[in-house]
Amino acid sequence: MPIHRLLATVxxxxxxxxxxxxxxxxxxxxxxGLVGYLSWRNGQQxxxxxxxxxxxEISDRTSExxxxxLRTPHLINSTNADAIRLGQLDIKNPKTLERHxxxxxxxxNSLSKISFSNSQGGFISAGNDERxxxxxxxxxxxxGVLHVYSVDHQGNHQKILVNRQNYDARMRPFHQSAVNAGxxxxxxxxxxxxxxxxxxxxxxxxxxxxAGTLQGVLSSDLSLVAINNFLQSLKIGTxxxxxxxxxxxxxxxxxxxxxxxxxxADGKEKKRxxxxxxxxxxIRATAEHLTSTCGNFTNIDSSKKxxxxxxxxxxxxxxxSFNDEFGLDWLIVVxxxxxxxxxxxxxxxxxxxxxxVAALIVAVGIGLFxxxxxxxxxxxxxxxxxxxxxxxxxxxxxxxRSDELGQLAESFNQMAAQLQESFTALRESESRLxxxxxxxxxxxxxxxxxxxxxxxxxxxxxxxxxxTLPKTQIAQLAEDYQVYxxxxxxxxxTEKFPVVKALSGExxxxxxxxxxxxxxxxxxxVLATPIYDETGQIVYAIVAFVDITERQQTQxxxxxxxxxxxxxxxxxxAALQKSEAMLKAAQRVAHVGSWEFDVITQKITWSEEQxxxxxxxxxxxxxxxxxxxxxxxxxxRELLQHSHAQMIATGKINEFDFRILRPNG
Numbered sequence: 001m002p003i004h005r006l007l008a009t010v011x012x013x014x015x016x017x018x019x020x021x022x023x024x025x026x027x028x029x030x031x032x033g034l035v036g037y038l039s040w041r042n043g044q045q046x047x048x049x050x051x052x053x054x055x056x057e058i059s060d061r062t063s064e065x066x067x068x069x070l071r072t073p074h075l076i077n078s079t080n081a082d083a084i085r086l087g088q089l090d091i092k093n094p095k096t097l098e099r100h101x102x103x104x105x106x107x108x109n110s111l112s113k114i115s116f117s118n119s120q121g122g123f124i125s126a127g128n129d130e131r132x133x134x135x136x137x138x139x140x141x142x143x144g145v146l147h148v149y150s151v152d153h154q155g156n157h158q159k160i161l162v163n164r165q166n167y168d169a170r171m172r173p174f175h176q177s178a179v180n181a182g183x184x185x186x187x188x189x190x191x192x193x194x195x196x197x198x199x200x201x202x203x204x205x206x207x208x209x210x211a212g213t214l215q216g217v218l219s220s221d222l223s224l225v226a227i228n229n230f231l232q233s234l235k236i237g238t239x240x241x242x243x244x245x246x247x248x249x250x251x252x253x254x255x256x257x258x259x260x261x262x263x264x265a266d267g268k269e270k271k272r273x274x275x276x277x278x279x280x281x282x283i284r285a286t287a288e289h290l291t292s293t294c295g296n297f298t299n300i301d302s303s304k305k306x307x308x309x310x311x312x313x314x315x316x317x318x319x320x321s322f323n324d325e326f327g328l329d330w331l332i333v334v335x336x337x338x339x340x341x342x343x344x345x346x347x348x349x350x351x352x353x354x355x356x357v358a359a360l361i362v363a364v365g366i367g368l369f370x371x372x373x374x375x376x377x378x379x380x381x382x383x384x385x386x387x388x389x390x391x392x393x394x395x396x397x398x399x400x401r402s403d404e405l406g407q408l409a410e411s412f413n414q415m416a417a418q419l420q421e422s423f424t425a426l427r428e429s430e431s432r433l434x435x436x437x438x439x440x441x442x443x444x445x446x447x448x449x450x451x452x453x454x455x456x457x458x459x460x461x462x463x464x465x466x467x468t469l470p471k472t473q474i475a476q477l478a479e480d481y482q483v484y485x486x487x488x489x490x491x492x493x494t495e496k497f498p499v500v501k502a503l504s505g506e507x508x509x510x511x512x513x514x515x516x517x518x519x520x521x522x523x524x525x526v527l528a529t530p531i532y533d534e535t536g537q538i539v540y541a542i543v544a545f546v547d548i549t550e551r552q553q554t555q556x557x558x559x560x561x562x563x564x565x566x567x568x569x570x571x572x573x574a575a576l577q578k579s580e581a582m583l584k585a586a587q588r589v590a591h592v593g594s595w596e597f598d599v600i601t602q603k604i605t606w607s608e609e610q611x612x613x614x615x616x617x618x619x620x621x622x623x624x625x626x627x628x629x630x631x632x633x634x635x636x637r638e639l640l641q642h643s644h645a646q647m648i649a650t651g652k653i654n655e656f657d658f659r660i661l662r663p664n665g
Contacts, residue, residue: 027359027362027363027366028359028363031356031359031362031363052305055305055316055317055318055334055336056318058236058237058240058318058334058336059303059318059320059332059334062234062236062242062332062334063320063322063332065234066230066231066244066322066332067322067324069110069227069230070222070324070328071324072108072110072111072220073111073202073203073220073221073222074184074203074205074220074326076104076108076111076114076203076220077184077203077204077205077218077219077220078184078205080100080104080114080116080205080218081205081207081218083100084207091116091118091207091215091216092141094122094124094137094141097116097124098124098126098135098137098155099155101114101115101116101124101125101126102126102133102135102151102155104126105126105127105128105133106128106133108220109128110222110226110230111128111220111221111222111226112127112128112129112200112221112222112223112225112226113125113126113127113128113129113136113200113202113219113220113221114126114127114219114220114221115136115174115218115219115220115221116216116217116218116219117169117170117172117174117175117216117217117219118141118142118169118215118216119170119214119215119216120141120142120143121138121142121143121144121167121168121169121170121171122138122140122141122142122143122169123136123137123138123146123167123169124136124137124138124141125137125219127221129197129223131150131161132150132151133150133151133152133153134148134149134150134151134161135148135149135151135155135157136148136149136162138167138169143166143167143168143169143170144165144166144167145163145164145165145167146162146163146164146167146193147160147162147163148160148161148162148164149161162193162194163620164193164194165627167193172190172193173187173188173190173202174187174190174202174204174217174219174221175204175217175219177202177204178204178205178206178217178219179206179214179217181204181206181327182206183206184203184204184205184206184326185203185204185326185327186201186202186203186204186326186327186328187201187202187203187204187219188201189201189224189246189250189252189272190202191270192223195269195270196263197223198223198224198225198259198261198270199223199224199260199261199270199272200221200222200223200224200226201221201222201224201252202219202220202221202222203219203220203221203222203326204217204218204219205217205218205219224252224253224259224260224261225259227244227252227253228253228254228255228256228257228259228260230253231243231244231253231254231255232255232256232257234255236255236334236336237336237337237340238340239336239337239339239340240334240335240336240337240340241254241255241256241280241282241283241286241334241335242254242255242332242333242334242335243255243256243275243278243283243286243287243332243333244322244330244331244332244333245275245287245297245330245331245333246297246329246330246331247297247298247329247330247331248297249274249275249276249287249291249297250272250273250274250275251272251273251274251275251278251287252330254278254280254283256278256280256283258278258279258280260272260273260278261273274287275287275290275333276288276291281310282310282315282335282337283335285308285310285315286306286308286315286317286333286335287333289306289308289317290306290317290319290333293306294319297331300319300321300331301321302321303318303319303320303321304318304319304320305317305318305319306318306319313337313338313339314337314338315335315336315337315338316335316336316337316338317333317334317335317336318333318334318335319331319332319333320332320333320334437455437457438457438458440457440459441459441546442459442544442545442546443456443457443459443460443461443462443463443464443544443545443546444456444457444459444460444542444543444544445457445460445499445542445543445545446540446541446542446543447499447502447503447540447541447542447543448539448540449503449538449539449540450473450474451472451473451474451477451499451500451503452471452472452473453469453470453472454469454540455469456469460545463515463522463524463545463547464481464515465517474494474497474499474500474503475494477492477494477497477499477500478491478492478493478494478497479491481515482515482516482517483497483513483514483515483516484513484514484516485512485513485514486511486512486513486514486523487514492513496510497510497528498510498526498527498528498543499528499541499543501528502528502529502530502541502542502543503530503538503541505530505538506530507527507528507529507530508527508528509525509526509527509528510524510525510526511523511524511525511526511548513526522547522549523547523548523549523552524545524546524547524548525545525546525548526543526544526545527543527544527545528541528542528543528544529541529542592609593606593607593609593610593611593612593613593614594606594607594609594610595607595610595622595628597625597644599648602624602625603622604622604623604624604625604628605622606618606622613660614631614660614662615662615663615664616663629641630661631660631661631662632658632659632660632661633658633659633660633661635659636658636659637658639656639658640656640658643656
């Protein structure tokens with residue numbers, strides 16, 4: 001028996017699916033599996049090795065840069081202390097200190113302030129912030145009134161920026177921390193004066209004479225904004241971030257532009273943020289993962305590596321405990337996405353893809369050879385299938401075999417009968433769909449991919465004013481249907497038509513379209529959406545539209561009402577402003593002043609005449625209630641306070657004569 005007959009006999013007993021699938025699958029699984037396994041092993045080694053080295057290098061470099069940055073304030077304090085001990089700098093001469101600090105702040109511009117506070121509560125400093133170069137000092141170099149001046153490039157005082165009463169430098173954190181420690185130390189993070197300048201931390205150095213008596217405290221400040229800017233200057237990979245937190249979880253600074261604190265509505269209060277409250281998603285997610293993993297931050301006493309995911313993307317973080325000899329106890333956190341160093345892995349992946357493609361090509365070639373070997377018996381099935389596609393439902397196939405081909409022929413005949421039933425059901429379904437569309441109270445038009453309308457329901461025809469659909473192309477839509485831009489005589493641009501956008505894959509709406517029908521203008525609201533086939537290709541665009549004439553009329557009535565209401569409000573406002581002006585004029589003529597005290601906010605509001613009676617400058621703002629009481633004659637002060645308390649308690653008006661103390665004596 002010839003070999004090909006023997007082979008045909010043997011294969012005919014094996015299921016066709018086995019003959020076609022098994023060799024193909026075995027080759028694909030074997031080849032791709034082997035290549036994939038080797039690639040996976042290499043990839044895992046590369047990921048773990050690169051990840052560990054990459055994050056360690058970035059974390060170490062960041063910690064080293066921060067350490068160098070934070071040594072500068074203490075170095076300046078030590079230099080100034082040596083100058084004082086050698087007699088080169090006189091701490092009793094504030095003018096000398098001022099010039100010296102101004103020179104230093106120009107050189108060390110990363111600092112926000114260099115200062116000296118003495119044991120009498122006096123204070124002198126030179127600063128560098130968003131206001132430019134500044135000098136702050138107390139009168140007579142003792143506790144009392146603090147003045148802050150802007151200075152020019154030569155150090156001359158210019159504009160006064162701040163006047164603060166009862167300022168005592170001994171009460172400030174930068175002074176107290178050094179006194180309590182008895183040596184060079186860091187202050188806690190504190191709010192600047194004024195509070196609008198934000199928060200900072202001071203490196204403080206106490207000065208003692210030979211007898212051990214405290215002479216004062218040298219301080220060099222870093223604002224949290226400055227630390228933030230410093231971290232932003234560091235390169236943390238390509239997409240990484242770095243941030244510093246205290247053991248309490250409060251953030252000190254980060255490499256983002258977001259400040260580590262928020263201000264109250266009036267800007268007077270500053271609230272520090274926890275790292276978990278930062279808006280930056282990478283920092284916030286890292287802090288949350290760190291909190292859930294470590295719990296109490298006080299338990300972290302060495303470097304710790306963390307791996308976690310954000311939206312399925314792996315992130316690599318390293319937490320390093322940062323301590324120095326001056327009492328600083330912070331945590332430096334560096335986090336970088338795994339994608340920062342995936343180039344090597346991507347190269348391996350590319351190699352894997354090439355190998356897989358090669359394996360597929362080989363497998364497909366063998367599969368095609370195998371398929372071609374078995375396709376001859378299927379040709380009759382193919383011919384019959386083509387006849388059915390042409391509508392010849394009575395065509396059947398006779399293949400007398402007991403294998404899959406025989407079963408396939410039987411299934412084919414059954415399928416032909418079912419298709420005939422299915423097409424009948426489809427025509428019935430299309431008829432029902434048409435009835436539904438015709439019953440809709442909005443216009444519906446279906447366009448093919450060329451823009452030509454293929455269907456329109458009765459509502460659409462009534463709105464458009466047609467009986468049959470014109471054979472309109474996309475470029476002639478506006479002209480054929482007489483569609484204009486709202487309230488213009490300009491034809492609606494073709495590219496703005498919702499149907500044009502829908503045919504490009506974009507669902508869109510429009511309410512700036514008008515349909516001109518003779519002497520009637522119909523405003524439309526239009527919605528268009530693409531229709532896709534099972535392969536994702538656009539096959540139709542369906543457009544729904546409605547006449548919005550009544551809606552626009554309602555909106556116009558509402559707009560007219562709003563304009564009338566705005567005019568009435570403007571008239572009432574003008575009358576009120578006129579009344580206020582007349583009241584001010586009357587007070588000036590009668591030499592009568594008035595003031596209001598808000599019991600809840602403790603805020604005082606003075607009239608202009610009240611400032612003149614008390615001899616104060618209205619541009620300096622109202623005094624506080626306590627400052628106001630200091631301007632009352634001591635013999636009348638207690639009685640006046642009692643009168644105020646009685647009015648607040650009873651709500652009744654009291655009259656009281658009292659004397660005041662004017663600034664001129």
